[in-house]
Amino acid sequence: MSLQEDLKVDLKNAMKARETEKVSAVRILIGEFARQREKELSDEQVIAIVKKLIKSEKELLEAKGEKDASSPYITIMESYLPQQASEQDIKAWIDAHVNLADFGNKMQAMKPIMQHFGARVDGNTVKKVLGSL
Secondary structure, eight states: OOHHHHHHHHHHHHHHTTOHHHHHHHHHHHHHHHHSSOSSOOHHHHHHHHHHHHHHHHHHHHHTTOTTOOOHHHHHHHTTSOOOOOHHHHHHHHHHHOOGGGSSSGGGGHHHHHHHHGGGSOHHHHHHHHHHO
16 A cells, blocks of 8 residues: 555544544645646655655744744654664665765765665755764
């Protein structure tokens, strides 16, 4: 079952359980899916939409002056993202597979790292790890 189908099932279950915050969050997601050209989205496309909505919500909270605040909406949205790789996992993979001497700048090594981890890692986390090396 694709992530898009899982979301439709989750919406139905949340409506039955009267979980209003989850219902509204999932409805926003499904609304974003309806805006896309394709009707059936791949899991990567769904994850990209979820990440975009989380980023938008964080920027909105920051604009309100609630920089460190976390909303229930963000928590619900993050539950649909794949398990994120830890900084230790990223560092271990870099040590085993990337020779930083091959790059003129450490940050140029982000491309192979991001390709390997895909949606399981955030670019800012990779930057932080590379900066600490």
